[in-house]
Amino acid sequence: MKEKLYKVLPHIFQNSLITLYNYKSNRIRYRGNYKHYRTLFNENKNLSLVELKKLQQEKYGSFISFAIKNSTYFNERLSLDPQFKEIKNISKLPILSKENIRTNLDTIYTIPKTEAVVSKTGGTTGKSLEVYFTHEDFQERFAMLDNFRSNFGYELGKRTAWFSGKNILTNRDIKSNRFWKKDYLYNVKYYSTFHIKKDYLPYYIKDLIKFQPEYLVGFPSNILEIAKYGLNNDLAFPKGVVKAIFPTAESISPMNKGLIESYFHCGVYDQYASSEGAPFIIECANKKLHLELQSGVFEVLDSNNKPTNSGKLVVTSFTTHGTPLIRYDIGDSIELSSETCSCGNNNPLVKEILGRIDDYVFSPETGKINLGNVSNTLKDTQGIVKFQATQNELDKIIIKLIIDDENFNEKSKKRFIDNWTDRVGKKMQLEFEYVSSIPVEKSGKFRLVKNNIKHLIDN
16 A cells, blocks of 8 residues: 555655655664664774673673573573583584574564564575564664764765665656655665666766765665766766765675776775674775674684685674574675784774675586676676576576677677686586666666576585
8 A cells, every 4th residue: 555655646755755764764773772882882993802802702691691591492402501601612502594594483583573673684585584673783783884884974864875675666757767766854865776777877877966975875786887887988977976885785896896986986895794683794994894793703614614714604693682693604605814904993804705605606517606706707808788697407507698789799708708618617508698688686686696506406
């Protein structure tokens, strides 16, 4: 009913409804102990590594005790043995998979839905996961996120362009070449991520220049398309307007980050978390990624669940009291760094967030090829606007290509094929489909890789 009403309302009233919706949401996010946590995180930003680890241990012990006492699932699986409250003994606890959560949600929850802030995740790869947050945890998470963004001058209310997976447009909007809605109260303009295509991109750029946002937030794949179009078509974005860009939900390669930065004349600063409630990894002004030990415990494990420097990420998050995440295999992978940083943040460093480890193509000849290596098949090519790799068979990959006819030639095609062959071997059949558009998922995200044969692969 609400969606039908929204669709028939005039544009200005749709903006008003979006403003009202955000007002109600922000009342939950920014009330309670939000200000307390903002102050606390600001005071703790220069703690030594020893102090950070001590604080992490205190929060870990308290969190484990809470889960055992309030969650039937963890009460049955963990004893009150004091050793479980020590981080050094964390490997003795069982690893929690997403399927474990899905099938045991009723016993994992510690609060009823009526008292919770509900978050849904995982809808593009299967049954959605419904996570309950306590209001306190929700406020703490937003305080931590806003504290990170405030390092670059951001505060709620500053002019922001937001790219996310909300279906906000009507056919009237599209006919009018209007691909955005406005939150009047918080000064946010929401740009549709379902209409990022060549014919519409000039209107996005024209309106962004008119809007003059200080910050851009959202899916980097969409922001990248705008930047590439602007660079390739001499649609210059004015310097000194955007102060920082904060990508969400997707991994971004250094090459693509550089393209975005060159177009908008500002830095792109990444942060990692998840809608389930993963602890935070944040990027500092020195372009270094830091684990945020105040938010949880990060384990990097190999295929045998032994500690390693580069592998799958297993997290324990201190801001998930409603749906405790203890040794949760989140499906991502990271590589740790032994370097130190001069920014003043003494949290350990991450060399790279490797992205979703279930986003890969598989070659019987060379094994799994991860998302980063798939993305790098574009190296030294020209005229390829976008591509998507779909694998439905073990020995065949279908690659959809959107090309720029003026710049794409046989030399570029050969380089692209060679790059793929280097990764998947010579036995893999590569089938190319030249298309005018590649649809995004229902969530608004673009998937570079769609692997439909995971059930055939022995992990």
